[in-house]
Amino acid sequence: MLSPLHKQLLNDYQQDFPLSPTPYRDIAEQLGVTEDQVLRAFRELSERQLISRIGPVIAPNSIGSSALVAMAVPDYDLEWVAEMISAYPEVNHNYERENRFNLWFVAVADDERHLRAVIEDIEHRTGYKTMLLPMLADYYINLGFELELHD
Amino acid sequence: MQLEAIDRQIIQTTQAGLPLVAEPYQAIAEQLDLSAEEVMQRISNMQQNGVIRRIAAVPNHYKLGYRYNGMTVWDVDDKHVDALGQRVAELPFVSHCYQRPRYLPDWPYNLFAMVHGKTEQDAERQIAIIAELLGSDVRRNTVLYSTKILKKTGLRIAG
Numbered sequence: 483m484l485s486p487l488h489k490q491l492l493n494d495y496q497q498d499f500p501l502s503p504t505p506y507r508d509i510a511e512q513l514g515v516t517e518d519q520v521l522r523a524f525r526e527l528s529e530r531q532l533i534s535r536i537g538p539v540i541a542p543n544s545i546g547s548s549a550l551v552a553m554a555v556p557d558y559d560l561e562w563v564a565e566m567i568s569a570y571p572e573v574n575h576n577y578e579r580e581n582r583f584n585l586w587f588v589a590v591a592d593d594e595r596h597l598r599a600v601i602e603d604i605e606h607r608t609g610y611k612t613m614l615l616p617m618l619a620d621y622y623i624n625l626g627f628e629l630e631l632h633d
Numbered sequence: 634m635q636l637e638a639i640d641r642q643i644i645q646t647t648q649a650g651l652p653l654v655a656e657p658y659q660a661i662a663e664q665l666d667l668s669a670e671e672v673m674q675r676i677s678n679m680q681q682n683g684v685i686r687r688i689a690a691v692p693n694h695y696k697l698g699y700r701y702n703g704m705t706v707w708d709v710d711d712k713h714v715d716a717l718g719q720r721v722a723e724l725p726f727v728s729h730c731y732q733r734p735r736y737l738p739d740w741p742y743n744l745f746a747m748v749h750g751k752t753e754q755d756a757e758r759q760i761a762i763i764a765e766l767l768g769s770d771v772r773r774n775t776v777l778y779s780t781k782i783l784k785k786t787g788l789r790i791a792g
Contacts, residue, residue: 524653531693532693623722
């Protein structure tokens with residue numbers, strides 16, 4: 483299912499995707515294949531949702547304000563609360579997790595005030611309190627996540 | 634950090650992904666009425682000043698078979714959290730590692746590390762390695778697996 487080219491593209495371009503007029507041609511030259519093969523393989527990865535996107539990855543909080551937010555919502559209300567939260571354009575990620583705090587999402591807004599307003603609105607509309615966990619330090623190491631790729 | 638409006642537009646235009654065409658930066662430039670050179674120069678500048686971390690084909694861990702995505706959380710001494718966080722972040726299976734505030738008494742954890750396993754055993758093994766590294770500095774810890782992805786989009790700023 484995954485060709486050697488697919489695997490190389492997945493593993494080797496988690497950083498240093500070329501910033502050049504013809505990045506796919508550059509990759510093709512690095513890997514000894516054609517530009518067309520690279521484009522086709524990336525399209526396949528993208529269609530199969532094995533890559534979520536190609537592009538710049540932004541450092542957290544470098545533009546706008548963001549926070550991780552947790553809520554403890556009883557099972558009988560979880561579905562509608564989760565749906566209501568996911569509908570906010572400011573909410574980027576929303577996960578259900580196994581814990582008393584069972585709803586975890588990341589809210590991003592253009593500034594702190596807007597972020598606070600969104601959180602207050604969520605508390606008001608859902609009737610549940612939030613636990614706001616902004617990032618205090620980011621222990622970031624510039625290494626890709628090592629993927630184990632079979633087929 | 635204040636970003637120029639053009640830089641912000643470049644970020645917003647690329648958050649859905651660069652188009653899969655031979656000259657993707659040119660395609661972005663046309664949308665913004667800029668030259669490809671200017672778009673690339675601005676991206677390069679934002680990389681230098683840390684706004685952009687990397688340019689990546691971002692793997693979708695879940696679709697690649699990493700079904701056990703655990704948010705591991707640890708209560709460690711604030712005096713040691715930076716040194717410990719750095720070491721945890723260096724582990725090859727940790728994708729993100731952050732310090733966050735405690736919320737006492739409900740939430741005593743100040744160090745967060747995301748792990749990704751294809752099986753529960755993989756994830757448990759990774760957690761054991763973190764626990765060993767942190768050693769006696771850990772007062773309490775737990776892991777929260779995601780049971781459902783309710784929404785996931787690239788970073789966007791709602792203005």
